[in-house]
Amino acid sequence: MSGQDSLLPPPTLALGPAGWLRQNLFSTWYNALLTIVLVAFLVPLVAVTLRWIVTEARWGVVTANLRLFLIGQYPFEEAWRIWLSLTMLSVLTGVSAGVYGGATVRTLATWLAAGQALLAALAAVSGLGPAVVLALVANAALVWVAFLAVRWRLRSVSHRLVGFAWLASIPISVILLQGIRGLPLPIVTSNLWGGLLLTFLLAIVGILLSFPFGVLLALGRRSSLPAVRFLSTAYIELIRGVPLVTILFMAAVMLPLFLPSNVRIDQVLRAMVGITLFSAAYVAENVRGGLQAIPLGQVEAAHAIGLNAFQTNRFIVLPQALRAVIPANVGLFISLLKDTTLVTIVGLLELLGIGRAVLAQPQWFGAQLEVYVFIAAVFFVLCYTMSQASYRLETALGVGTR
Amino acid sequence: MSDHLDHAGPAAGIIVCRDVHKWFGDLHVLRGIDMTVKAGEVVVIFGPSGSGKSTFIRTINRLEEHQRGEIFVDGIELTNDIRNIAAIRSEIGMVFQQFNLFPHLTALQNVTLGPIRVRKLRRDRAEQQGMDLLERVGIPEQAHKYPAQLSGGQQQRVAIARALAMQPKIMLFDEPTSALDPEMISEVLDVMRELAVSGMTMLCVTHEMGFARAVADRMVLFDEGLIVEEGPPSQIFEAPAQARTRQFLSQILH
Numbered sequence A: 001m002s003g004q005d006s007l008l009p010p011p012t013l014a015l016g017p018a019g020w021l022r023q024n025l026f027s028t029w030y031n032a033l034l035t036i037v038l039v040a041f042l043v044p045l046v047a048v049t050l051r052w053i054v055t056e057a058r059w060g061v062v063t064a065n066l067r068l069f070l071i072g073q074y075p076f077e078e079a080w081r082i083w084l085s086l087t088m089l090s091v092l093t094g095v096s097a098g099v100y101g102g103a104t105v106r107t108l109a110t111w112l113a114a115g116q117a118l119l120a121a122l123a124a125v126s127g128l129g130p131a132v133v134l135a136l137v138a139n140a141a142l143v144w145v146a147f148l149a150v151r152w153r154l155r156s157v158s159h160r161l162v163g164f165a166w167l168a169s170i171p172i173s174v175i176l177l178q179g180i181r182g183l184p185l186p187i188v189t190s191n192l193w194g195g196l197l198l199t200f201l202l203a204i205v206g207i208l209l210s211f212p213f214g215v216l217l218a219l220g221r222r223s224s225l226p227a228v229r230f231l232s233t234a235y236i237e238l239i240r241g242v243p244l245v246t247i248l249f250m251a252a253v254m255l256p257l258f259l260p261s262n263v264r265i266d267q268v269l270r271a272m273v274g275i276t277l278f279s280a281a282y283v284a285e286n287v288r289g290g291l292q293a294i295p296l297g298q299v300e301a302a303h304a305i306g307l308n309a310f311q312t313n314r315f316i317v318l319p320q321a322l323r324a325v326i327p328a329n330v331g332l333f334i335s336l337l338k339d340t341t342l343v344t345i346v347g348l349l350e351l352l353g354i355g356r357a358v359l360a361q362p363q364w365f366g367a368q369l370e371v372y373v374f375i376a377a378v379f380f381v382l383c384y385t386m387s388q389a390s391y392r393l394e395t396a397l398g399v400g401t402r
Numbered sequence B: 001m002s003d004h005l006d007h008a009g010p011a012a013g014i015i016v017c018r019d020v021h022k023w024f025g026d027l028h029v030l031r032g033i034d035m036t037v038k039a040g041e042v043v044v045i046f047g048p049s050g051s052g053k054s055t056f057i058r059t060i061n062r063l064e065e066h067q068r069g070e071i072f073v074d075g076i077e078l079t080n081d082i083r084n085i086a087a088i089r090s091e092i093g094m095v096f097q098q099f100n101l102f103p104h105l106t107a108l109q110n111v112t113l114g115p116i117r118v119r120k121l122r123r124d125r126a127e128q129q130g131m132d133l134l135e136r137v138g139i140p141e142q143a144h145k146y147p148a149q150l151s152g153g154q155q156q157r158v159a160i161a162r163a164l165a166m167q168p169k170i171m172l173f174d175e176p177t178s179a180l181d182p183e184m185i186s187e188v189l190d191v192m193r194e195l196a197v198s199g200m201t202m203l204c205v206t207h208e209m210g211f212a213r214a215v216a217d218r219m220v221l222f223d224e225g226l227i228v229e230e231g232p233p234s235q236i237f238e239a240p241a242q243a244r245t246r247q248f249l250s251q252i253l254h
Helices: A017-024 A029-056 A060-064 A066-071 A080-100 A103-126 A130-152 A159-178 A195-221 A226-240 A244-258 A267-292 A296-304 A309-324 A326-346 A351-359 A368-397 B053-060 B082-089 B107-117 B123-136 B152-164 B182-197 B209-215 B233-238 B243-253
Strands: B015-024 B027-037 B042-046 B068-073 B092-095 B170-174 B201-205 B218-223 B226-231
Touching (some): A060 A066, A066 A103, A080 A103, A103 A368, A195 A309, A195 A326, A244 A267, A296 A309, A326 A351, B042 B053, B042 B209, B053 B068, B053 B170, B053 B201, B152 B170, B152 B182, B226 B233
Antiparallel strands (some): B015 B027
């Protein structure tokens, strides 16, 4: 029993289509029955749904109001500023995909390009004009151009430079969208921002700001300084004990009462602050879970080689803890994206709010289903992108495999 | 039983411990430990589980705080002053029973992290030194693997290299072979033996009696938070003074 003779290859398990059907759908009499019942149920359902989508639905409600859905009441003649911000986002995403080369950024880049191409097609059939279509198509293409340019020519773009460009892109986008005194950019007050634009901005700002804030809160809650620990815990418990709607109301209605009358904070900014403060408490609790999962031995080993408390967190604890809570945090950010619809309550018209405004027009009376299906589809694409990117990120960072 | 150390001052040894006490809650785990270790000395600490031997060596680099008595390392007193703690930790390398490698870093990154972040060594210098150390512990070819891809013995050797990378004057070993599969114990002991021969001051908590007999200058038996007996291996193995020593040795040597 030694040598090559006793080493057998694993048995092959090839199934033909018939075999697959047999094994998976008709293995026993009750599985067969279940299959037949489900098919009998699903076929008419799918048929009816498809017939509605293709022949009955009045998609005119979407195409006629696409501008509102996309940018709200943002002046159409200034909309190039939005497309230009998207151009910046596209180029940066493409460059990052080229520089970092990971599956995560590539997934995001793919979806960003595909999403803009889809919007371009929608804009084309909705008659938003060739300029808009061209801008969106160009943006979609620029994602790939930037990616390929980095891949083939400029491999040496430094990571630090890309990070700096991302940081700089945030204030530049804000100035571009809002306008600024002293530049030939008319001010577009944020109460005119709406639709997908507003949804996108609220979600991105909420995610980008609540993440670092939440990490700090989580560290604070485990701090050895009692005051820091108490304040962090109190903040987290307070926020988690209050619905988001309440916080948005407080930010919108009550905050101005506490501020001096000459200080006026913009309504969108207030919503952003509210969402960020709310989400940070949940990020903190997720991250705390990750921190608790790090064995004490890791901290001891870090101390033993002389790392101080800050370095121990920075190089040992946080990298492991944050990686362990990626799935939970992405889940949180997906629900944050969907929760942005709540800002309707304080009078902001994000995607869902615009939908309701559109439905208030008499000529689209009765088109609820079309509008809500469209909005649901948009949200699905956004959320699905995030979850796909997070799967790639988990794989890349080896969650669970250590 | 500790009278013989009363004349010892901070200058008498690289590690000087006087009347060290430690409580976990109400549990009095160290009940007055006196020990002086000279530079270059290899001390093996052994004793039954719960005798305080691990706790004792962990007080020396302040992974545990002692609550009474005094500890001097290379003339620096171990106090609550964070600068003293940092100075002492930079002189002491530690190897743990469970290795405690950083799982998100490669073997080489584990070794270079301390030199780069604490000693502020340039990355290329640190990596050069790290590769030399991995060479010394016999696993240069594993430098770019992650801990989970290494065997227990390899992980422990990386952990030794990581501790050595800080160029410590003293190495503490907390049961370095207890978590290893039997066939991997000798590869770790070989590295430790080589280290002992090179003149490193070592405090090892271990029950590897073959290693102790071959390498230790002194063996110390802990029981119930006290030192029961200490002496050169020849005395401990051939002519132990205490009945407790004979009894414990007969238990672990079968």
